[in-house]
Amino acid sequence: MTTSTGDLSSLVQTWLEWDQDPSTRTEITNLRDSNPSTELSQRLGQRIQFGTAGLRGRMAAGFSCMNSLTVIQASQGLAKYIRDKHPEIAGDGVVIGHDARYNSDRFARLAANAFVALKIPVWLYGEESVTPLVPFGVTYLRAAAGVMVTASHNPAQDNGYKVYFKNGAQINTPMDTEIAQCIEENLAPWPNAWEERQLDEYLRVNAYQKVLAKYQDAVNHYTKSTIPKWTPPKPFVYTPLHGVGGLVFPDLCRSMGITDFTPVSEQVNPDPDFPTVSFPNPEETGALDLAMQTADREDKGLVIAHDPDADRFAAAEKVNNSWFIFTGNHLGVLLASYIFEIQDFKKNTAVLNSTVSTGMLEKMALAKGIHFQESLTGFKWMGNIARTLEASYDVAFAFEEALGYMFPKICHDKDGITAAMIFLSAEAKWRSQGLTPYTKLQKLFEEYGYHETLNNYFRSPSPDVTARLFGAIRDGPYRTEKKLGSFKILRWRDMTEGYDSRTQDNKPTLPVDKGSQMLTLWLDRGVHFTLRGSGTEPKVKIYIEGCSGSREEGINAVCDAFLAVLNKWVKPFAPSMTYSKQLPTSSGHVFRVD
Structure with missing residues (x-):
């Protein structure tokens, strides 16, 4: 520009x-x-773009960044949207929470001013909160909407503004476009937008402890209802990675009789600088190192982790004297298998996951006679789809490979706190059967096929480069020749252009999103992969999965598929993109690109 x-x-x-x-x-x-x-x-x-993820970006001065003014503008637009487009629910109020990042408390209080200005009540959490407490609060308080000020697992210099609607799910298209238009029409700060609000009938700051207590009771009841007799898990080490999970999870554990765990002392208290990790994301290499070192010192063989706003959950287990870090797909199928084992499912039960997540859940669900639903990427889709499915189904579980797990009995967004409690319950049950989470996973592979994944990204220098890459792929001969390197292309789906080679009318069953870039291909050798442009980072992400009869076959298949994409698409069409030379597969095998 x-x-x-x-x-x-x-x-x-x-x-x-x-x-x-x-x-x-x-x-x-x-x-x-x-x-x-x-x-x-x-x-x-x-301007910083408002979309289905709300706002997220670097904190700095300017219309393109996260700061007090852009938060005020977003809040004014959202408040006008609720008051003008949904006046019948405006009186139900808005729940506003915030994490422990720099400026999060200030942003939350400035956001509250906009709603109060239009006489929309605000349930303002007066303390630092985990993200799941906002969608839970929207449902529990029957509010019109919710706002969570957080940048989740982004670096310390970032912050964000996540929006939920009255159903407790993240907003989705076309609502995001309508809200963005209202923001553009309300950019100038309203009178009193910058003032410190006094308590009145519209500003309520005493909701946090009440909602937290209800949330803890709900998680406690749901967890204990999954097994006939509650037994504590094996001793473990816990880290919230300097986030807000440490304000909630340890107390929840103690309330359920779980006392033999060790918090990582350097990481258990909120610290917006995230001083002990390069990136406060449990998916990143090295993020769990301090937790695993603590576990070694404490002679504990299990690590439980949350990302900084506790909507994601991660785990690692010591196997043969070395640490095995479970992927999001591993944990997703483990949690699903436990839920399938302990609940008496009826024919109208449903589960779902996203198109970039493992296909193993679908196999498991079909084997149990459970309805499976695929969704586009993100809980903005899965939360709303779950709400729609609930008209006909009991939706038991949903997950995405990026360490996100949803339990609709609790809330309609990813919830790392509940996921950790269910995982610990599963661990206790499997231990009584002589199994650990790792050996349980191997048994699932034996039953449903060995699912190996390789998820990574290419760093793009600009949106134009990303667009050119996808344009060149679409203009190439691959779809008609049905070949990619040594692989045969069995199916081609383009969620940007709205094409699916498998359907009778060549239209995909999932919603088309012309504002994003997303291709999914099914190949021979049991491989399928998705290539998509990230909506929040300068990356083109690739998610590869191969299902084979052995671990070695799966590793070879996903590595060969990555090389095919790299050599046939990325290098010829986007040579300026960079990528890692060492890529880990889901079993821990490191694939080196020479």
């Missing part, structure tokens, strides 16, 4: 008229006075 000098001067003036935060005003005036026009243009020349 090119911004002229006159336009830039006008944008600076507008920013300084609207922004009353001294720190971000100073950032803009310093940039103006030192005359770095490129930086100013990037900060002010475009």
Whole structure:
């Protein structure tokens, strides 16, 4: 985007008229006075995009970043949307929570001002909260909507603004577009937008402890209802990775009689700097190192972890004196298998996962006579699909490979706290059968086939490069020739263009999203993969799965598929994209790209 000098001067003036935060005003005036026009243009020349993930980005001054002003603008737009488009529920109020990141508490309080200004009641959590407590609170309080201020597992300099609607699920299209339009129409801060609100009939700050107690009771009851006799799990080490999980999970464990666990002392308290990890994401290599070192020192063979806002759950088990870190797919099928084992399912039970997650859940569900539903990527889809399915089915479980697990009996979003409790219950049950989570996983592979995955990404220098890559793939001969390297293409699905070679009318059954880039191919050798542009990061992500009769066959198949994509698509069509030279498969095998 090119911004002229006159336009830039006008944008600076507008920013300084609207922004009353001294720190971000100073950032803009310093940039103006030192005359770095490129930086100013990037900060002010475009707006941070509001989408189905709400807002997420770097905290800094400017319309393109997360800051007090852009949070006020988003909140004013959301408040106007609720008041004008859904006046019948506006009086039900909005739940607002926040994590422990820098500025999260301030952003939450500024957000509350917008709703109160339109006489929409606000249930403002006065304490740092785990993310699942907001969708749970929306349902429990029967609110019109919910806002969670969090950047989940992003780096320390980021923050975000996640929106839920009255059904307790994340907003989805076309609602995001409608809210974005309302934001554009309400950019100038309203009177009192920057003021510290006093308690009145519209601002309620005493809801947190009440909702937390109800949430803990619900998780406690749901967990204990899954087994005839509750028994504690084996001793374990716990880390919330400097996030808010440590404010909730240890107390929940103790309330259920789980006392033999060791928190990672360096990581158990919230710290917005995340000082002991390069990235506060349990999926990242090295994120669980300190927890595993603590477990070695404490002679414990199990690690339980949450990401910083506790909506994701991770686990590792010591196997033959070395640590095995479960992938999101591993944990998803383990949790599903436990739920299938302990619940008396009726024919109207349903489970679901996303198209980038393992196909093993579908096999398991069909074997039990349970309805399986595939969804697009993200819990914005799975939460809303679950709500729709509930008209005909008892929806028991949903998951996505990125360590996200949903239990609709608790809430309609990913919930790392509940997932950890169910996993610990499963561990106790399997231990009584002479199994561990790892050996249980191997038994599932023996029954349903060895599912090996290789999930990674190519770093894209720009959205234009990403678009050119997908355009070149679509314009190539691959779909008609039905070949990709040495693989035969059995099925081709394009969720951007709306094409599926398997259906009678060549239209996909999943919703088409022309605003994203997403291709899924089914190949021979039991391989299928999805290539998609990330909606929040400068990445093109690839999710490869192969199902074979042995681990070795699965490893070879997914590694060969990655090389085919790399050599036939990425290198010829997007040579500026970068990628890791060492890629781990789901079984821990490291695949080196020379």
